[in-house]
Amino acid sequence: MESKLLLSIYVLWLREMKRLIRSKSRFVSSLAMPLMFLIFLGSGFKGVQFQGVTSYIDFLTPGIAGMAVIFSSTFAGLSVLWDREFGFLKEIAVAPVSNVAVICGRIAGSATTSVFQAMAILILSVPLGFSPATTGIVASLPFIVLMAITFTGMGLFFAALIRDFHGFGLVINFVIFPLFFLSGAVFPISNLPSVVLPVAYLNPLFYGVDGLRAVLLKNSVLPAWFDLVASLIFSVVTVIVGAKAFDRL
Amino acid sequence: MYSIVVDELVKRYNGTKALDCVSFKVRKGCIFALLGPNGAGKTTLTNILTTLIEPDSGYAEVAGISVKEKIKVRERIGVVFQEPALDTRLTARENLEFHAMLYGVSKKEREKRIEKALELVGLKEWQDVLVEKFSGGMKRKLEMARVFVHTPEVLFLDEPTLGLDIQTRRKIWNYIKMLRSKGITIFMTTHYIEEAENLCDMVAIIDRGKIVKIGTVDGLRRELGEDTVYIELFEPCRLEVIEKFEEVMEVNIGEDGKTIQIIASKGDELIPKLLSSLSRSGIKVKAVSVKTPGLEDVFMKLTGRKFDGV
Ligand SMILES: Nc1ncnc2c1ncn2[C@@H]1O[C@H](COP(=O)(O)OP(=O)(O)OP(=O)(O)O)[C@@H](O)[C@H]1O
Ligand SMILES: [Mg+2]
Numbered sequence: 153m154e155s156k157l158l159l160s161i162y163v164l165w166l167r168e169m170k171r172l173i174r175s176k177s178r179f180v181s182s183l184a185m186p187l188m189f190l191i192f193l194g195s196g197f198k199g200v201q202f203q204g205v206t207s208y209i210d211f212l213t214p215g216i217a218g219m220a221v222i223f224s225s226t227f228a229g230l231s232v233l234w235d236r237e238f239g240f241l242k243e244i245a246v247a248p249v250s251n252v253a254v255i256c257g258r259i260a261g262s263a264t265t266s267v268f269q270a271m272a273i274l275i276l277s278v279p280l281g282f283s284p285a286t287t288g289i290v291a292s293l294p295f296i297v298l299m300a301i302t303f304t305g306m307g308l309f310f311a312a313l314i315r316d317f318h319g320f321g322l323v324i325n326f327v328i329f330p331l332f333f334l335s336g337a338v339f340p341i342s343n344l345p346s347v348v349l350p351v352a353y354l355n356p357l358f359y360g361v362d363g364l365r366a367v368l369l370k371n372s373v374l375p376a377w378f379d380l381v382a383s384l385i386f387s388v389v390t391v392i393v394g395a396k397a398f399d400r401l
Numbered sequence: 402m403y404s405i406v407v408d409e410l411v412k413r414y415n416g417t418k419a420l421d422c423v424s425f426k427v428r429k430g431c432i433f434a435l436l437g438p439n440g441a442g443k444t445t446l447t448n449i450l451t452t453l454i455e456p457d458s459g460y461a462e463v464a465g466i467s468v469k470e471k472i473k474v475r476e477r478i479g480v481v482f483q484e485p486a487l488d489t490r491l492t493a494r495e496n497l498e499f500h501a502m503l504y505g506v507s508k509k510e511r512e513k514r515i516e517k518a519l520e521l522v523g524l525k526e527w528q529d530v531l532v533e534k535f536s537g538g539m540k541r542k543l544e545m546a547r548v549f550v551h552t553p554e555v556l557f558l559d560e561p562t563l564g565l566d567i568q569t570r571r572k573i574w575n576y577i578k579m580l581r582s583k584g585i586t587i588f589m590t591t592h593y594i595e596e597a598e599n600l601c602d603m604v605a606i607i608d609r610g611k612i613v614k615i616g617t618v619d620g621l622r623r624e625l626g627e628d629t630v631y632i633e634l635f636e637p638c639r640l641e642v643i644e645k646f647e648e649v650m651e652v653n654i655g656e657d658g659k660t661i662q663i664i665a666s667k668g669d670e671l672i673p674k675l676l677s678s679l680s681r682s683g684i685k686v687k688a689v690s691v692k693t694p695g696l697e698d699v700f701m702k703l704t705g706r707k708f709d710g711v
Contacts, residue, residue: 156505163502171490174531239486246451247503248475 160249164257165264168228172265179268182227186220186273193338194280202340205371213277213284214364215337217292218299220269222357225300226328228262229307229394232401233317241401255395259304266300267293274368284368291367298383299360305387305394312397337361340373356386402429404555404586405450410459412445412610419445420456421610427588427603432581434597435590436696437607438708443590444483446607447559450588451480464554476504479553483560485540489533493524493543496532497550504551511550518549522576538569545576556580558589562596574600594696594708606700613703618696625694625702628668632661632675633688642682646674659687668693 172179194209205211235241244254274282274289310323334341334348335357344352352358363379366372372379405427412420419442427433435443448454450463452471461468464477487496497518501511519525522542532540541561548556561577562570577600581587591597597604598618605615614621627650637658644652648671651664665671668691679686700708 159505160503163499166502167488167491167499170495171488174490235488238489239482239484240488241486242453242480242482242484243486243488243500244503245453246475246478246480247500248472248505249503250472 157250157253160253161257161260164244164249164254165260168258168261169264172261179265182224183220183269183272185223186216186269187276189219189338190216190273190277190280194277202343203365203371203373205369207281207283209277209281210283210369211365212338213274213282214292214368215335215361216277217270217273217296217364218335218337218357218361219332220273221266221296221299221360222303222328222332224269225262225266225303226307226310226323228258228265229304229309230311230320230323232258232308232311232398233315233320236401237317251395251399255308255391255398258308259301259391262304262307263297263300267296270296285370288368288370292364294380295360295363295367295383298380298387299357301387302356302360302383302390305390305392308394309390309397312400331355331357334358335361336373342373356383356390359383359386403427404429404431404464405433405588406460406462407446407450408460410446410449410461411457412442412449412454413457418610420449422459423607423610423612424459425605425612425615427586429586430581430584431602432577432587432589432600433603433605434601435588435605435607436592436594436597436700437590438592440609441592441607442610443592443607444559445610447480447557447588447590451475451478451557477554479548479551479556481541481544481548481556481558481561483563485537485544487532487535487540487543490531492529492531493535493546494519494528496543497546500547501550506551514550518546521549522546522572538565541565541569541573545573548580549576552583553585555586555588558587560590560592562591562593570596594700597696604696606696606703608700608704614699621696621699622694625699626666627694628665628671629692630663630665630668630671630675631688631690631692632663632686634659634661634679635685635687638679638682638684642678642684643675645678646671 190212194212197208200208202211232241274284314323334344334352335355341349341352341358359379359382362372362374363376363383366376366379403426408424410420410423411418423446435446437443449456450461450468452468452474463474466473468474491499494515497515498511501515506514519528522545524539524542524546527539532543535543562573565573577587601618604618604621606613640652643649643661643663648665648667649663650666653662672689672691676686697708
């Protein structure tokens with residue numbers, strides 16, 4: 153039983169990977185926006201100091217890695233809409249696999265893609281002046297994976313909510329971008345007006361990005377363990393919510 | 402031994418009954434067709450039997466297992482949906498591989514079966530092409546190939562030849578017959594009457610959520626009972642020559658007296674008797690034909706409406 157579940161998850165993950173390899177150009181083009189943020193904000197705000205981090209590119213890079221993750225994993229969650237549109241969701245729906253396996257497979261695929269995306273950002277930002285703690289790269293993995301799980305779950309939830317592609321732009325403009333700007337990714341949330349501060353503290357991306365800064369820069373608002381626990385809680389909650397939503401699709 | 406048992410199944414959509422107390426059984430190894438016009442409830446019934454939706458009330462089992470035990474039922478069935486259900490961003494072979502793995506076919510067996518299935522449906526040369534480049538007919542063939550890869554106990558086909566040209570339809574029919582010869586029970590829906598007539602052991606006619614008739618194609622025809630015999634003669638003849646046979650129910654003679662339409666209970670048995678009787682009377686016959694009623698006539702008789710599905 154256990155091994156069958158794992159096998160099903162593996163098969164569904166493998167499909168995501170095949171699709172990922174097939175659409176390398178899509179992978180590269182989805183890196184374009186975070187890279188532009190990195191380059192233009194990084195050079196435009198050169199010399200700005202936040203949280204006592206002397207170089208702005210150091211401060212910015214973990215935030216942009218978080219940006220790459222939130223976008224790629226929300227898209228992955230929303231991509232069930234494509235599967236439904238092309239009928240493929242039915243092939244999976246009548247296969248002898250549980251919904252748990254289907255959701256885990258999707259999340260596993262999405263997390264893998266997100267790790268690649270975040271790593272690409274971290275590596276490409278080194279020539280731009282980013283100098284992370286070397287152990288930090290490995291230590292950043294749990295944060296990246298937990299963010300990916302959280303936002304894939306959120307993507308599934310919104311897929312069930314909007315039901316077709318028309319709502320896609322709404323999710324990006326009114327959910328993902330606000331979450332990104334209120335996460336402390338490009339400036340510390342302490343600079344925000346105090347009315348929106350509570351919202352920022354409910355934002356899973358805040359803990360992810362703060363955790364990345366903790367391990368990559370040894371500089372963060374909250375201790376790393378706290379960010380990790382918060383990210384874990386968010387990922388569990390959103391996966392449960394996302395799985396419930398997926399059942400209704 | 403029954404592969405499908407359905408008992409008093411009801412499914413409502415916003416108050417209207419898509420399925421209204423449907424009951425029937427399908428014997429193991431049969432091709433069973435659910436024939437009905439658009440909106441009759443064919444897809445709804447297929448979705449219940451394939452565990453995609455749950456009925457409001459009633460009981461259904463597939464391969465001896467209640468459809469409530471979803472995973473167990475899914476392990477034993479194959480499904481080809483009305484709309485294609487392929488991953489268009491994978492190749493034909495990758496789609497088959499994915500399918501085989503999902504159904505737990507071992508690696509060694511997998512290679513062999515995929516090879517054979519691709520050959521069977523004639524998609525060997527297309528195996529490494531992305532499915533998004535496939536035509537509707539090719540997609541349907543690939544979906545049939547998937548069935549050959551995991552060999553289910555019961556196969557569900559929802560309108561398997563909808564929108565296909567006649568050659569491709571014939572091919573799909575052959576695959577279906579091939580699957581039956583392997584002992585697989587086939588449940589299919591169609592709104593093509595000739596499909597049901599050509600292919601099926603059993604037919605259930607469904608209309609507005611109700612099964613209006615169920616039986617073998619021949620049985621349904623026979624029940625309707627009336628054949629039409631057309632005779633064309635070289636010269637007019639007297640009515641008594643024709644009317645004396647017990648099979649004859651009604652005779653209509655054309656204005657020239659040479660073309661005759663006979664409504665008869667057993668047209669095929671009437672013709673030889675009629676011909677010898679005519680020749681004994683010295684009347685030469687130019688042409689004879691008999692039309693036995695089709696499912697179309699059965700449908701019309703049962704519902705009082707023309708079958709508009711074709
Ligand atoms: N999800 C749904 N919501 C509301 N009504 C539905 C739904 N699915 C089906 N129906 C209704 O139930 C009835 C039966 O539909 P169904 O799709 O089973 O017909 P069908 O026999 O498969 O028709 P077709 O030949 O067009 O495929 C129709 O009146 C349809 O409008
Ligand atoms: Mg239908």
